[in-house]
Amino acid sequence: MEQELSVSLSPKQAAEAINLDDPSTLLQYGAAAQSKIAEFSDLALRSFRDKTPDNINEMMTDLITQLEGFSQTEPEGTFRKFLYRPVKAVHAIKTKYRQTSENIDQIVTRLQEQQSLLMKDIELLEQLYAMNLEHFRELEDYVEEGTKKLTALREEDLPELIQQAKISGRPDDAQRAKDFEDKCNRFEQKIQDLILTRTVALQMAPQIRMIQNNDMLLAEKIRSSIVNTVPLWKSQMVLALGMENSKEALRIQGKVDNLTNRLLRLNADTLKACTVQTARQTEQNIVETETLRETNRILISTLDEVLKIREEGQKQRIAAQGELKKMEEELKEKLLAGTTISK
Numbered sequence: 001m002e003q004e005l006s007v008s009l010s011p012k013q014a015a016e017a018i019n020l021d022d023p024s025t026l027l028q029y030g031a032a033a034q035s036k037i038a039e040f041s042d043l044a045l046r047s048f049r050d051k052t053p054d055n056i057n058e059m060m061t062d063l064i065t066q067l068e069g070f071s072q073t074e075p076e077g078t079f080r081k082f083l084y085r086p087v088k089a090v091h092a093i094k095t096k097y098r099q100t101s102e103n104i105d106q107i108v109t110r111l112q113e114q115q116s117l118l119m120k121d122i123e124l125l126e127q128l129y130a131m132n133l134e135h136f137r138e139l140e141d142y143v144e145e146g147t148k149k150l151t152a153l154r155e156e157d158l159p160e161l162i163q164q165a166k167i168s169g170r171p172d173d174a175q176r177a178k179d180f181e182d183k184c185n186r187f188e189q190k191i192q193d194l195i196l197t198r199t200v201a202l203q204m205a206p207q208i209r210m211i212q213n214n215d216m217l218l219a220e221k222i223r224s225s226i227v228n229t230v231p232l233w234k235s236q237m238v239l240a241l242g243m244e245n246s247k248e249a250l251r252i253q254g255k256v257d258n259l260t261n262r263l264l265r266l267n268a269d270t271l272k273a274c275t276v277q278t279a280r281q282t283e284q285n286i287v288e289t290e291t292l293r294e295t296n297r298i299l300i301s302t303l304d305e306v307l308k309i310r311e312e313g314q315k316q317r318i319a320a321q322g323e324l325k326k327m328e329e330e331l332k333e334k335l336l337a338g339t340t341i342s343k
Contacts, residue, residue, distance in 0.1 A: 011138065015145035020153065020183035029187075030142040030194045036135050037197050040204075043128070104230060111222045118219040125212040132208065136201040139194055146191040153184050 009017060011030075019025045161180050165173035 011141035011145045014142070015149040018146075018149050018153075018187065020180060020187065026183075026187055026190055029146060029190060030139065030197075033135060033138045033142055034194070034197045037139070037201055040128070040131055040135060108226055108230060111226060115219050115222045115226075118215045118222075122212055122215050122219070125208050125215070129205065129208045129212070132201055132204050136198060136205070139198040139201060143191055143194050143198060146187070146194065150184060150187050150191060153180075153187070158184060 014029055017025060018029060158177070158180055161173070161177035165177045
């Protein structure tokens with residue numbers, strides 16, 4: 001009952017309720033906070049003990065082994081040796097790639113599960129940190145209020161008992177003062193015990209943060225492997241296979257180019273023969289110079305006649321334009337004359 005009552009009291013109320021003549025008040029002072037720290041420490045210890053970083057390291061090592069499985073004999077690079085293998089080896093490479101890819105996918109699935117567990121642990125550690133901080137502050141309050149109470153007992157109550165013993169001179173009064181001083185010392189030891197417990201809580205905070213930070217680093221390492229390393233390996237593997245196929249395509253293209261060059265040379269020879277034959281046929285039917293002279297004379301005569309016709313047509317157009325202008329003037333005068341009469 002007394003314990004339940006002490007639990008329900010605040011640190012200040014518990015300090016005010018201290019009665020040195022009642023040992024239970026000393027025993028119960030801050031005991032609830034100390035019990036919380038002990039329970040919390042057990043909970044944190046179980047959480048830390050259940051972690052299995054070795055399993056994660058083993059999986060990461062297995063992943064690296066799988067990724068490097070293709071380059072154990074190639075010091076220059078993981079995929080370089082594939083670029084110089086004959087075409088018949090491509091199918092074997094693809095088969096090995098599929099097998100390795102399946103193994104990697106299984107490892108990635110397990111790593112994702114571990115990453116999920118790590119994230120849950122990080123959340124739990126955050127809760128533990130908040131709980132530890134709460135307990136630490138509660139212990140600080142108990143230490144502060146207990147120190148105030150102890151100071152008041154030693155500076156107020158104890159001097160009165162000592163003075164009373166001096167005045168009365170009675171041994172029992174002196175013993176009462178001595179007992180009171182011993183109880184103050186025991187209360188001081190209780191406060192010191194609370195200070196030690198507070199120190200445990202204080203040291204627990206950075207430990208929680210360190211473990212939480214390690215979990216975060218592991219989670220980030222797993223994520224980097226999943227989103228960066230594995231896709232990069234797959235893309236490089238696909239690139240190597242693609243380049244192997246490109247080599248075969250280039251070989252075939254070389255044959256096509258050789259055939260094209262032969263056809264071009266054959267076509268050039270054929271074109272040359274046809275051109276020479278055509279030139280010879282053309283040179284055998286040269287047009288006579290006299291014919292060209294006559295056609296040139298006729299052309300010049302034609303141009304002269306056309307020019308003459310154009311000059312005559314121009315004169316006629318000029319005369320017609322004058323006649324039309326004259327008619328327009330006559331019509332205008334007639335219209336104006338009609339307008340004057342009507343007015």
